[in-house]
C-alpha cells in the first residue's frame with residue numbers, strides 16, 4: 001500500500017538518482033520539476049482520498065461477512081433537518097451515526113440527547129469545520145477537536161472516540177492531532193454526494209451501484225435530498241438482503257472514550 005512514509009522514502013531515492021545522473025551526464029532543470037510535481041500529485045491524492053490510508057489507518061469499510069452496512073450523517077445537528085432524519089430512522093427502526101460539528105451543537109443539545117436516547121451514535125467532526133481547517137497548525141487542530149468533544153460530552157455525557165475529518169482530508173498535521181487526541185478515524189466506503197447531486201433517481205442509482213456488505217455510507221443531515229432518498233435507500237438496502245446496523249457494531253470498535 002502506498003503510504004506517506006513510503007512515498008517520502010521513494011522520492012528521496014529518486015532525488016539521489018537524479019543528482020547522480022545530473023553529476024555524470026547533466027540533466028535539464030525540468031527533470032527535478034517533474035519529480036517534484038509527481039511527489040505533490042501523490043501527496044494530494046493521499047490527502048483527499050480518505051480510503052487510501054495514505055497518512056494513517058482509517059476505517060472505511062466493515063467486514064463483509066456480517067452482511068450488514070452502517071449509515072452515517074455528517075455536518076449536523078441542524079434544527080431544520082436533523083429531527084426529520086431522526087424521525088425517518090425511528091420509523092424504519094434504523095440506528096445511525098452522527099458526526100457532529102461542534103459549533104452547531106450550541107442550542108441543539110436536546111437533539112444530541114435525543115440521538116443518544118434513540119440508540120444512535122455521536123462522533124466528532126471538528127468544532128469549526130473551517131474552510132481552511134487543513135491549513136491549521138497541529139496545536140490549533142487539537143484545540144478544535146477537543147472543543148468539539150467537550151461540546152458533545154456536555155450535551156450527552158459521552159466522550160466520542162470516533163472522529164471523521166472535515167471534507168475527508170487528512171494531512172500530516174491532522175494525523176498528528178488525531179493521534180494525540182487518541183481518536184479512531186472513520187471514513188466511508190460510499191460518499192453519497194447527497195448535497196451535490198440534485199436528482200433523486202441519479203443519487204439512488206449512485207449509492208445503490210456501490211452498495212455492498214460492509215459499506216459505510218456517508219449522508220448529511222442538512223439537505224432536502226437526503227430526507228427524500230433516505231426511506232427509499234433503507235428499503236432498497238434491506239431488499240438486497242443487507243442489515244443496517246450501528247457503526248460500532250459493524251466495525252466492532254468502542255465508540256466512546258469512557
Ligand SMILES: [Zn+2]
Pocket residue numbers: 074075125129165166167
Ligand atoms: Zn463535513
